[in-house]
Amino acid sequence: MPAFVRFAVVGGIGFVVDAGLLELLRALGAPALLARIPAICGALVMTWLLNRTFSFGTKTRPSLAEFVAYASVSAVSAAVNYLIFTVLVLADLHPIAAVAIATAITMVLNFTGYRKLVFRRP
Numbered sequence: 001m002p003a004f005v006r007f008a009v010v011g012g013i014g015f016v017v018d019a020g021l022l023e024l025l026r027a028l029g030a031p032a033l034l035a036r037i038p039a040i041c042g043a044l045v046m047t048w049l050l051n052r053t054f055s056f057g058t059k060t061r062p063s064l065a066e067f068v069a070y071a072s073v074s075a076v077s078a079a080v081n082y083l084i085f086t087v088l089v090l091a092d093l094h095p096i097a098a099v100a101i102a103t104a105i106t107m108v109l110n111f112t113g114y115r116k117l118v119f120r121r122p
Helices: 005-025 030-053 064-090 095-118
Strands: none
Touching: 005 030, 005 095, 030 064, 030 095, 064 095
């Protein structure tokens, strides 16, 4: 199975974590724009662990340096994702639909950044 397909599977799991945390926090009374921030962070940690082994086949043990590189690439993509999400929510789109659209748009940015900057093959 190609790496991008494996990445898309992990991304689907990340979407469930992101959207699930978003809805949980909204149910607890948090506004969508605020709830999305910890939801993105939760999805980031989970996808790092899955992407490193499943999507990119990394054999080494996880390291702080690798996580920092992953989080750095993710931060750029998350900023774009959050901007798209915010515009869509303010335009009255349901927050889950906004997450789906923003995630789909930033998926290629994430994959390229992770492959070129985080999980490079020697």
